[in-house]
Amino acid sequence: MQKFGFIGLGIMGSAMAKNLVKAGCSVTIWNRSPEKAEELAALGAERAATPCEVVESCPVTFAMLADPAAAEEVCFGKHGVLEGIGEGRGYVDMSTVDPATSQRIGVAVVAKGGRFLEAPVSGSKKPAEDGTLIILAAGDRNLYDEAMPGFEKMGKKIIHLGDVGKGAEMKLVVNMVMGGMMACFCEGLALGEKAGLATDAILDVIGAGAMANPMFALKGGLIRDRNFAPAFPLKHMQKDLRLAVALGDRVGQPLVASAAANELFKGARAAGFGDEDFSAIFKTIER
Ligand SMILES: NC(=O)C1=CN([C@@H]2O[C@H](COP(=O)(O)OP(=O)(O)OC[C@H]3O[C@@H](n4cnc5c(N)ncnc54)[C@H](OP(=O)(O)O)[C@@H]3O)[C@@H](O)[C@H]2O)C=CC1
Numbered sequence: 607m608q609k610f611g612f613i614g615l616g617i618m619g620s621a622m623a624k625n626l627v628k629a630g631c632s633v634t635i636w637n638r639s640p641e642k643a644e645e646l647a648a649l650g651a652e653r654a655a656t657p658c659e660v661v662e663s664c665p666v667t668f669a670m671l672a673d674p675a676a677a678e679e680v681c682f683g684k685h686g687v688l689e690g691i692g693e694g695r696g697y698v699d700m701s702t703v704d705p706a707t708s709q710r711i712g713v714a715v716v717a718k719g720g721r722f723l724e725a726p727v728s729g730s731k732k733p734a735e736d737g738t739l740i741i742l743a744a745g746d747r748n749l750y751d752e753a754m755p756g757f758e759k760m761g762k763k764i765i766h767l768g769d770v771g772k773g774a775e776m777k778l779v780v781n782m783v784m785g786g787m788m789a790c791f792c793e794g795l796a797l798g799e800k801a802g803l804a805t806d807a808i809l810d811v812i813g814a815g816a817m818a819n820p821m822f823a824l825k826g827g828l829i830r831d832r833n834f835a836p837a838f839p840l841k842h843m844q845k846d847l848r849l850a851v852a853l854g855d856r857v858g859q860p861l862v863a864s865a866a867a868n869e870l871f872k873g874a875r876a877a878g879f880g881d882e883d884f885s886a887i888f889k890t891i892e893r
């Protein structure tokens with residue numbers, strides 16, 4: 607039986623770990639808020655008391671955490687990953703963070719005798735539930751091969767992009783495009799509605815042309831119905847835009863439209879919409 611650890615059981619992590627359990631893997635879990643581990647424990651996952659305990663007891667541990675601060679706390683904090691890693695054990699951080707955070711974690715894990723891979727994902731709550739994520743791995747090749755049976759239960763497309771940092775960069779590029787698209791889409795819907803056009807008609811015309819895409823198809827109807835239940839929390843999209851803009855600074859790429867989108871998402875967070883879906887940017891735009 608394949609044995610994996612899983613740390614971080616939020617919207618994404620709980621669905622991803624569930625797919626490992628359902629596929630018959632032995633899974634040891636930990637989440638900061640213990641109640642989120644209950645459903646998985648009922649399905650047969652083993653609970654650990656700390657991240658250290660998880661990595662100590664598993665050859666390969668996956669993590670899916672909110673942001674760079676969470677990823678660092680789980681790795682470097684008391685009873686964290688670093689206290690339990692060693693002897694070739696593998697740590698695969700699937701959180702969306704910046705390349706520097708990922709590299710810091712990777713260097714520390716390797717210094718303790720462990721192996722490290724970053725593997726952020728494209729795809730949201732439903733693909734996480736369906737096991738159809740796109741996994742953007744980078745780092746230790748042997749660990750990539752060893753983690754593959756787990757990846758295959760969580761994703762439909764798994765790629766290795768090179769050294770640690772390249773997976774984070776790819777993820778930030780993709781999400782920056784997504785954040786800008788969502789902002790523009792919501793401005794279009796708000797403009798059309800204020801001009802007196804029917805929302806269904808706008809969605810129909812956009813969906814029939816060159817701009818048709820799965821995100822507009824899924825989110826369009828939910829925005830029309832003012833359903834902003836979180837699949838991808840708005841606070842995480844703002845974090846991704848912030849990190850993408852910082853990457854632009856580092857490599858000397860001007861990001862005029864994306865910096866503006868970041869300001870919109872910052873405003874929506876300040877307005878209290880951070881825990882709603884990122885499509886709730888519409889509520890800030892339509893005001
Ligand atoms: N939702 C989505 O559609 C997608 C999200 N992502 C990325 O995946 C990651 C997780 O996203 P998602 O599951 O949606 O987010 P959630 O907010 O649902 O979950 C965040 C997880 O991080 C944990 N966490 C936060 N801070 C800390 C901390 N200081 N110490 C320990 N654990 C902490 C939370 O624990 P607790 O339960 O205690 O709060 C929870 O397990 C993010 O990086 C996000 O950008 C990537 C692709 C899609």
Ligand SMILES: O=CCCC(=O)O
Pocket residue numbers: 702727728729730781838
């Ligand atoms: O990081 C979240 C991305 C959501 C998605 O790819 O649908």
